[in-house]
Every structure is written in structure tokens, then in C-alpha cells.
Amino acid sequence: MFLCNKCKRKFTPGPKTRFPEKEIRRAAKLHRQGYSLSEVQQKMKLRGYKISRWSISLWNKKYRRL
Numbered sequence: 001m002f003l004c005n006k007c008k009r010k011f012t013p014g015p016k017t018r019f020p021e022k023e024i025r026r027a028a029k030l031h032r033q034g035y036s037l038s039e040v041q042q043k044m045k046l047r048g049y050k051i052s053r054w055s056i057s058l059w060n061k062k063y064r065r066l
Contacts (some may be wrong), residue, residue, distance in 0.1 A: 006040055010066040023044065023047065024063065025059075027040050027043075027060075028056070028064075032060060037056050040053075040056050041053055
């Protein structure tokens with residue numbers, strides 16, 4: 001994590017995501033394990049994350065090999 005000396009805002013390098021990478025990987029893994037997109041969405045909602053089924057589908061494609 002870095003701090004901008006000019007505006008004093010904190011930031012991390014790399015792609016900006018709305019959700020922690022750990023949770024993105026968790027959602028993708030649940031879908032690969034056979035849960036439907038709706039089921040994964042509900043499980044993530046219980047964890048405090050409001051995620052669209054479309055996002056879960058994209059993450060599953062992105063993290064397929066991990």
C-alpha cells in the first residue's frame with residue numbers, strides 16, 4: 001500500500017477491483033465446484049458482498065486455471 005504525498009490518499013498498485021482478490025477467487029472456485037451463479041451470489045451475499053452473477057461468470061473465466 002502506498003500513500004500519495006500530495007493528496008494523502010492510500011492506494012495499491014495493480015488493477016483496481018471492488019472486491020478483495022481472495023473473495024473473487026472464492027466465488028470463482030464455488031462456481032467451478034458446481035454451485036450455480038445464483039447460489040454463489042447468495043453465498044457471497046452472506047459474506048457481506050453484493051456481486052452480480054455476470055461478475056462471477058467473468059471471474060470464473062479469468063481465474064479458471066488458478
